[in-house]
Amino acid sequence: MSLKHAILVMLDQKPHSGYDLLQQFKESVGYFWNAKHQQIYRQLKILHDEELIAFQSEIQSGKPDKKIYAITQQGKDELLRWLKEPVATNKINDALLVKIYGADSAPIEDIASEIERHIEIHQNTLNYLLALEKKYLSLSSNEQLNFRYPYLTLRRGILGEEAWLRWAEEATQLFKK
Amino acid sequence: MSLKHAILVMLDQKPHSGYDLLQQFKESVGYFWNAKHQQIYRQLKILHDEELIAFQSEIQSGKPDKKIYAITQQGKDELLRWLKEPVATNKINDALLVKIYGADSAPIEDIASEIERHIEIHQNTLNYLLALEKKYLSLSSNEQLNFRYPYLTLRRGILGEEAWLRWAEEATQLFKK
DNA sequence: GATTAATATGCAACAAATTGCATATGGAGT
DNA sequence: ACTCCATATGCAATTTGTTGCATATTAATC
Numbered sequence: 001m002s003l004k005h006a007i008l009v010m011l012d013q014k015p016h017s018g019y020d021l022l023q024q025f026k027e028s029v030g031y032f033w034n035a036k037h038q039q040i041y042r043q044l045k046i047l048h049d050e051e052l053i054a055f056q057s058e059i060q061s062g063k064p065d066k067k068i069y070a071i072t073q074q075g076k077d078e079l080l081r082w083l084k085e086p087v088a089t090n091k092i093n094d095a096l097l098v099k100i101y102g103a104d105s106a107p108i109e110d111i112a113s114e115i116e117r118h119i120e121i122h123q124n125t126l127n128y129l130l131a132l133e134k135k136y137l138s139l140s141s142n143e144q145l146n147f148r149y150p151y152l153t154l155r156r157g158i159l160g161e162e163a164w165l166r167w168a169e170e171a172t173q174l175f176k177k
Numbered sequence: 178m179s180l181k182h183a184i185l186v187m188l189d190q191k192p193h194s195g196y197d198l199l200q201q202f203k204e205s206v207g208y209f210w211n212a213k214h215q216q217i218y219r220q221l222k223i224l225h226d227e228e229l230i231a232f233q234s235e236i237q238s239g240k241p242d243k244k245i246y247a248i249t250q251q252g253k254d255e256l257l258r259w260l261k262e263p264v265a266t267n268k269i270n271d272a273l274l275v276k277i278y279g280a281d282s283a284p285i286e287d288i289a290s291e292i293e294r295h296i297e298i299h300q301n302t303l304n305y306l307l308a309l310e311k312k313y314l315s316l317s318s319n320e321q322l323n324f325r326y327p328y329l330t331l332r333r334g335i336l337g338e339e340a341w342l343r344w345a346e347e348a349t350q351l352f353k354k
Numbered sequence: 355g356a357t358t359a360a361t362a363t364g365c366a367a368c369a370a371a372t373t374g375c376a377t378a379t380g381g382a383g384t
Numbered sequence: 385a386c387t388c389c390a391t392a393t394g395c396a397a398t399t400t401g402t403t404g405c406a407t408a409t410t411a412a413t414c
Contacts, residue, residue, distance in 0.1 A: 009279035032274035097209035102186035163340030
């Protein structure tokens with residue numbers, strides 16, 4: 001759907017290789033977009049065929065060659081078109097909540113330990129995001145201005161994870177009884 | 178992946194037709210699972226072929242016939258197996274955040290009005306979920322006990338939407354300037 | 355009388371995402 | 385020497401999800 005546009009947004013900021021994009025999806029922007037490397041490379045090929053992006057091969061000593069992709073004017077046009085268009089709200093499909101909804105049908109300990117496991121993951125994510133926030137807050141106010149929109153998405157991540165963990169407290173309360 | 182198991186969970190509570198399931202996905206459990214009718218009917222066919230569910234046709238005066246699906250013993254076994262197995266945390270792909278991340282590239286008013294639009298949708302969702310909560314809280318404590326797990330998923334929805342709206346306040350602050 | 359909404363189900367084509375496999379190099383650790 | 389990890393890219397098959405189309409009835413609205 002809009003992996004295409006997620007990539008265009010990234011490339012509009014600065015050129016990236018497929019591997020770079022993968023790292024971004026795994027690290028900084030992973031809170032709001034995720035994709036596997038196979039999907040990224042395939043999409044890059046499609047975007048290149050559509051002439052929305054272009055690349056230059058970068059020969060690296062040691063490591064394999066990198067293809068550095070940059071957005072073209074046509075790509076910028078397409079991005080602008082998409083940015084102006086309304087997007088649908090997020091479709092939520094949360095398997096953990098499916099499990100909890102059906103918790104009557106399973107041993108309670110299994111569900112409880114599953115929640116424990118997820119709490120740990122979410123706590124780690126939150127810590128990571130808070131560290132990113134700290135880094136942002138230590139920037140000069142001029143630099144902060146440059147990153148205000150990415151920072152806003154980071155805030156979404158932080159508020160989202162905090163809310164998740166508050167919910168998890170309610171959940172563990174229920175499963176303790 | 179687990180539309181299959183979402184359906185099994187629902188059918189384990191009580192028999193449903195495909196149309197019933199669709200309504201559930203659109204209404205009560207829509208906060209954590211969504212599917213289109215075509216996908217549901219196809220999955221029901223697959224589950225029936227796998228003998229995880231069985232159905233009885235119900236002749237209705239006026240309306241077309243209904244196929245009422247119920248879970249089989251094999252289905253229950255499969256559900257239990259899945260419930261015991263760890264599930265991956267949610268993959269998040271949020272197009273609105275992609276837009277905001279790339280907000281530098283678009284007219285600020287377009288992004289701002291898009292956020293306004295989403296606020297309205299999330300506010301409506303929250304109101305709907307709060308109404309469901311009110312209904313739950315008016316039940317006798319005995320009935321509440323029966324619905325404690327579905328209620329926990331409802332709490333997730335409420336806390337999630339509240340957090341989203343708090344974030345949106347930060348967002349509108351930023352876009353006002 | 356004609357249209358629209360709600361109920362009820364489904365096929366077919368297409369798009370998107372996942373899983374499995376495959377290749378290649380260099381550096382670090384055992 | 386051997387293995388593992390990070391870097392770097394990609395094809396093919398399968399599964400999952402979306403979009404378009406199709407059908408049939410009743411009740412309500414215009």
